[in-house]
Amino acid sequence: MMISGIGVSPGIAIGKARVIKKQAVVLTGTLLLNDDEITIAIEKFDNAVAVSVTEVETMMASHDASQGSEGIEILEAHIELLGDPQIREDVVEKIQTERKNVNDAVIEVIQAAVEIFKSMDDDYMSARAVDIEDIGNRIIKNLNPVKEAIDQIDEAGIIIIAEDLAPSDTISMDITKVAGFATQIGGKTSHAAIIAKSRGIPAVVGCGVDLKSVQDGDNLILDGQSGSIIINPDKETLKDYETKRATWLKELNLLKSLKNTPAQTIDGKEIHLLANIADSAEMENALEFGAQGSGLFRTEFLFLGRNDFPSEDEQFEFYKAVALKAKGKPVTVRTLDIGGDKQLPYFNFPEEQNPFLGYRAIRLCLDRKDIFITQLKAILRASAFGKLKIMFPMIATVNEIRAAKEILKEAMQMLTDQGISFDKDIKIGIMIEIPSAAVIADLLAKEVDFFSIGTNDLTQYTLAVDRMNEKIKDLYDPFDPGVLRLIANVIEQGHKNNIEVGMCGELAGDPKATLLLLGMGLTEFSMSASSIPVIKSKIIKTSLTEAKKIYEYVRQMDNSKDITNYLQNKTQ
């Protein structure tokens, strides 16, 4: 039988089910009869809080440092919540004026607080309801003589099945023995999801009531990627998943071992590995893969799937979210790159014979200054919240970049006049994706702070090949000597003029190309986040001297087939 939920922490877990049941918290409805009982009730509350604080302090003291700081911080917050003056005030109020018994008073106060948090539109905050519920349960438990102990885990490789997991549940568990989690309720930011992700334990949340059919001791397979749970699988399925699990563990180890490893060659050359992203969620995910920022933030995402251009404020919020998620790491924001194959339903593009050679990207933006300046102002405003750079796509001539810079200056002046803060030293760069730009890289370098080579379009334009055309698509090859010479020229001219040169096209994430590009002198590679560990593994195993030799050798070759074969051998 199979159950589906939301996969929140990828990986495969195989093990026996351990079903955790919670003691029900119920209102009794009995009222206090006199002032003496009121005094006693308040004393009981204060005592229960004191015992609860001691319990949490004991848990903190026995907290293993190897379990990470996540747990300790949650416990510290719990101590504050237990002694929270607002909670006490509300409980005392219910006891004194409404004559509620202490048990009911606590339940009602906690319930009210939980409701407030659950109703917040912020996922993180609404997930904190669990913390409030948790300290409430702890106080109630200590008000009543019946002691409820969380199941002690005595065997390795178990899968925890619960309605939901409270922070104190996971802290008192021996996490090293837990192979996976599955909960009935919860979403991507629920406590169970956060803990599972931070520990790399596969987890599925939000499975619904179906999860109740799982019995203690059932054999389970849990897939934290697809969000599925298989109960008592047959031998074939089990074997299948054992293989999948082995592969996952291998990849996980590679990732883990590399995440904090600097991308440095054997001879000490530091290389920057960045991620191509489309929104703040991707930025956050990229950091998990060890990205040192984003070399290409495609802003089109916000413009698609809607009925009108997004307002300046809306764009500002979108860019700001990315800037904040990058936590001070650089993010290169590419201005609107629409037209060609990227159409907007609310913008009338003229019919064109050759859309790829037509009215698109910077050409459209320079023509429609209203659209352009709105975006530039939004990016500038967001630059106050992180380290943003601005990059213009499809630059073919020096005049285009000059015109774009003029409009940027205008946008800056408008913000200054409005008294809105932004990064006045924001770095400005261009995509090099048109052959003419690659050829005049020396001239363009004098106009900007950085170049980013877009290999997809550069290949297509250099070889004059439409890669969507089945008949000629074999001609599309970034390893063609014509394309490689252009790339090498851009890097060389960039360095001569002391500006940064990066690459954000597909070639940057192709392990075959890594050594060659290093040899050309490229120091910044931006790619899809999941490619970063693989590229990093190539960089840390090579030296710059070796890479230069490879480049020198490739320079002598006259066709892409030989070059690809040679690089393939060198990469293995």
Add this chain to the structure above:
Amino acid sequence: MISRDYIITSAEGIHARPATALVKLTKNYKSVISIKKGDKRVKLNSLLNILSLAAKGGETISIIAEGEDETVAMEAIDQFFNEHLKDL
């Protein structure tokens, strides 16, 4: 009475960790210190109240300190928002 405005610079806003630190910090001073977002104002001694403000990254809040040691208290708050918050 001293009042100052701050823009929350951390991505997650005032979530559990910085809020806990803020409550602990407040306990060192005799002044009554409160936090205000929009027209909602609560005392800084309650984690529950601070969290229920749901102050997010990029939003503006005000801190109000009133009492004999309000100047030193505000200095500590200043340091918290300008230096420590982004690391929490």
